[in-house]
């Protein structure tokens with residue numbers, strides 16, 4: 193076992209004795225190398241980081257009482273330091289609490305006893321027992337609040353908002369199709385000191401000094417994005433998905449040029465040319481729709497329109513389209529019409545990364561995305577493109593439309609791209625789709641009309657108007673009161689206003705991140721039907737709310 197060891201001046205003699213006693217192990221001595229006065233937090237930090245980073249399997253810290261060392265070490269993520277004065281305590285700390293750093297009080301425990309304690313500590317393994325595993329997990333999850341606990345004093349009002357969001361995530365079932373739950377690692381990068389840096393420009397070509405650390409982070413993000421999606425070039429600076437789309441328009445076309453895109457009320461996105469959005473104000477937008485009967489994309493019709501209006505850009509991708517998109521077919525249309533192929537994969541980026549939806553990247557000139565939807569990363573945007581567009585794209589983002597990039601968020605993007613390279617993410621992406629199909633089928637079998645008759649991806653749309661004579665607004669409010677969070681959504685050829693709508697949109701990324709599988713998805717589908725069968729039935733809402741809370745508790749968010 194690799195043991196990181198350190199002390200302060202008061203623990204120096206005992207540390208040296210422990211090194212001899214543990215001679216059979218691989219010892220990493222982090223100092224000090226004499227008994228001159230020094231500060232225990234400096235040495236606790238070295239050992240804590242060695243253990244947290246996996247450089248050491250366990251740590252040993254010694255000071256006069258062991259208290260200062262344990263306090264200092266426990267400030268670090270994934271470190272569980274235990275001050276032990278007996279072999280029994282060492283064994284239990286390891287077995288039950290999963291302690292990975294042993295703290296010894298040199299004035300309390302003699303050198304010989306310290307050696308026996310350390311040996312017992314090292315010889316004991318974590319207990320796999322459910323009770324203890326659950327409690328250890330709770331220790332780690334405390335970070336959801338403890339990471340922000342300084343605000344409890346510094347800014348109680350903001351802390352209250354963070355606490356409320358934490359509680360909401362812990363107790364409700366989130367089915368918002370455009371949301372997900374970020375990992376701790378992602379949040380650590382997003383909240384890091386990298387936010388302090390101005391870095392206008394790109395890695396190696398900045399307008400400010402002192403950019404080496406952020407250059408490293410942004411280069412990682414760019415490289416990993418290209419590797420993950422098989423792209424030739426990546427720009428990771430767009431602040432959001434809308435900005436990513438703006439960057440592509442600015443890089444390629446002029447005001448007044450024609451974009452052929454899916455209209456918002458059919459499942460498209462605001463930034464694809466809605467009249468209230470910059471895109472609709474600057475460019476000539478020709479919308480395509482889904483087929484009235486099948487409620488799916490009619491590629492022949494898109495082709496006919498493309499040949500008729502000869503757009504500069506054919507934009508595909510959507511915010512509320514439950515079916516797979518045939519990117520190969522879109523490419524053929526673009527080639528025939530001689531236009532740029534732009535795909536906005538904001539919603540399905542995670543499915544694409546995990547192989548659960550065909551990738552548009554090999555086909556498209558530009559692929560834009562958000563990084564916070566199925567991809568599950570920080571709130572932000574990104575553009576992938578063919579090498580020949582790289583220069584135009586980069587200058588469109590900076591200096592064209594943005595100033596300094598958010599390097600902390602870019603670092604968080606890098607973290608998430610790396611997470612997606614793990615093989616487990618393939619299963620996760622498939623599971624999102626399996627959960628969606630399972631939930632959708634239950635709702636459908638209970639008599640609800642599903643737009644397009646089903647789903648191929650992470651979301652489905654329920655026509656609550658046709659099914660129960662209620663609006664999407666009413667349905668979403670009833671579900672919200674039952675602890676199930678969805679959003680109202682227009683459905684194709686909706687007769688209700690966008691404010692009321694005939695539909696709700698239901699997505700399974702977030703519950704899948706919590707570890708839920710088909711069985712839980714089916715349970716939730718049943719609850720949705722229970723609540724919507726009679727939205728005035730408060731007893732049902734109460735029952736579902738209690739069930740949702742219990743389920744959420746069983747599947748804690750990361």
Ligand SMILES: *Cc1c(COP(=O)(O)O)cnc(C)c1O
Nearest residue numbers: 432433434461510511536538562
């Ligand atoms: C969510 C979404 C966006 C925009 O994302 P923001 O980060 O909110 O600007 C763009 N395109 C599509 C298809 C989306 O679903």
